[in-house]
Amino acid sequence: MFNFPPKETSDSTHIDDGRFEPTEYDVLKGIHHSLKYIVTRHSKALAAAEELKERQTNLEKVSLSMRPNTWENPEIFTLDPYGNGDFFCRLCGYELSNIYMHCDGCEQILNKDFNICVSCHSEGRYKRFE
Numbered sequence: 001m002f003n004f005p006p007k008e009t010s011d012s013t014h015i016d017d018g019r020f021e022p023t024e025y026d027v028l029k030g031i032h033h034s035l036k037y038i039v040t041r042h043s044k045a046l047a048a049a050e051e052l053k054e055r056q057t058n059l060e061k062v063s064l065s066m067r068p069n070t071w072e073n074p075e076i077f078t079l080d081p082y083g084n085g086d087f088f089c090r091l092c093g094y095e096l097s098n099i100y101m102h103c104d105g106c107e108q109i110l111n112k113d114f115n116i117c118v119s120c121h122s123e124g125r126y127k128r129f130e
Contacts, residue, residue: 089117091125101126 022030087096094117101121106114116126 089120090114091116091120094119 088094089096089100096115096117099118101116101118103114106112120126
């Protein structure tokens with residue numbers, strides 16, 4: 001930490017029109033506390049960022065791939081690869097609960113989820129062409 005030496009006299013000068021012009025020493029003495037505060041906060045922030053970086057190196061990272069991978073283990077990857085829009089029936093829009101019908105062919109061939117509710121499946125609404 002830098003401490004300014006005491007000065008008995010001020011070398012401040014008065015300009016002819018009555019304005020006061022401080023010396024370089026007076027200016028530095030005036031901004032010293034603000035700069036000290038900013039530098040201290042910056043060094044604390046850098047130390048906290050380094051500590052956080054070290055703690056997060058052991059954590060698993062979430063990344064998004066270009067194509068969703070529906071074959072991931074759901075115990076490890078809890079996110080739905082196609083987003084949260086698949087919690088509704090594709091035919092009637094009813095919110096899906098624990099029991100719903102899923103098209104495996106749609107997932108394998110088209111790489112898209114096709115989930116319908118039990119009532120649409122029992123009524124055969126999924127059959128478009130017979």
